Each structure stands twice: as structure tokens, then as C-alpha cells.
Amino acid sequence: MTKQERLYEIQKCNFAAYDLLLYLDTHPCDKKAFEMFKELVEKLKMLKYEYEKEFGPLEAYNSAAFGSFKWLDSPWPWEREANI
């Protein structure tokens, strides 16, 4: 998978998790939804970790895991190059 395809996998997983988060806010006792939420968050963590190892930090503090400060590296999310 290309860098962009990997990021898209993260975006899909993040979206599903966030949508479930809003659902859980109004259905906090739905055990099945909470299990799905846990799985998605776990998968998202893994996808982000794998992506960051190869392409650099997605969160500022995660740049501490690198030899140099890679947080500033382009592209930024609003630039087309980040979305191609």
C-alpha cells in the first residue's frame, strides 16, 4: 500500500471510531457497541503506530520517538499532496 492508501485506512478507522463514540455518548450501556468501539480504537492505534514508524508523526508528542524533530515535515493536512 502507498503512503496515501495507508493514511486513508487510518481515516476510515478513525471515522468509524468517532461515529461510534457519538453513539456511545447517548447509548453508554450498549455493550455490543462498546466492544466494537474497543476493537476499532485498538486497530486505529496499531495503524497509526505503523504509519508513524514509516512516514513520521501524526501527533506532535509522537515526534519524540524519532531521532530528529519530524513534526514540521510537509505536507500538512490542508495541502493537496497530503490528500492525493
Place this chain on the structure above:
Amino acid sequence: MFSYNKFLEFPVNIKKKNTRLANIVATQYGGPNGELGASLRYLSQRYTMPDDVTKGLLTDIGVEELGHLEMVGTLVKQLSDGECAEDWIKMGSWEYYADNGASVYPQNTQGSPFNAASIAVTGDAITNLFEDLAAEQKARAVYDNILRLSDDPDVNEVIKFLRQREVVHFQRFGEPNHTNLRRILSYQKCLDCSVQAH
């Protein structure tokens, strides 16, 4: 506090420049039914919400709206990226260019800057939730209008995603238990009264 993820909630990749459409879409950045107002409305209302469901819901939807603000800003940026004055004149959006150049500014289509008069924060939990339901419908209606005005499939794909989120948020805002909220509110009022009585 907030922390930033260096990616958009949904990808934005606009291949065709269109400064007129940038001017139109900007209203969902800083116009009366835009994402800046949405995020401020929910993040401000949450301070007086009486129960954990509504505190959480307003926080989480408010934060997602900040992500939508970023997506709309990205649309405006990519639609106008690097366009020179002549392009803005040709497309009839030179007023926007005069004030902002080819950048992103929170205003409606006609240049009125963001105004917090477009949001309401009343301190009454149920009134707030009805305000939020209305706000989601109004934002959805504006996205519908934009879909009718735009024939750019790259833009429309993003607008359709944002429109669909308004529908989901509307659903969520209808779910908190009003009976329960009323009970908490009337209990709080009793407490206020007894404090005043002493």
C-alpha cells in the same frame, strides 16, 4: 485541552480551481450556519449542561466540528490556491480577494465576518438541545444549497460527507432524555430557591 491529529477527518483533493466556489463554500467556514459557529455553540453550551451524557455529547460533537472547520478551510484553500487577481476578477469574486487575497477567512458568501449572534447559549439544557437540532438542520440545508450550486465532483464528495454528518449529529442531539434533564433542572432550581431563602 485539545490535541491535534495531522490528517483530515475525510480527504480533500480538489483538482480544479474555482475562486467563485471558494467564496461560496467559505460561508460554511465562518457564515451563520458554518462550522466555526457549530463548534463554538456546542463547546460553549457544555459548561452548563446538567448531566454527563450532554456534557460528553457536546464536547465530542464540538470537537468533530473543529475537524469540519478544518475540512471547509481546506476546500477554500485548494479551490483558490495560487489564483491571481485576474482569476478572481474573471470569476466575479474580487470582493473576497480585495479583503483576503487567496486565503481563508471566516465570513458568509457576501463578506459579513463571523458573528456570534448566529449561535445561542441559554443556560437552559433543553433549549440548548433544540437550538442544536435546528443548527444541524440549517447547516444541512446550506450544504444542500451548495450541492445545487456546485458541479465539481471533488468538492461535492466532501460536501456530501459534511452534510451526512449534520444528519448524524441531528440524530444524536435528539437522543438525550428530556424527562431526566427536566428533573435535574427542576431539582437545581429548588436548590437555588432554598439558597435564596436563607
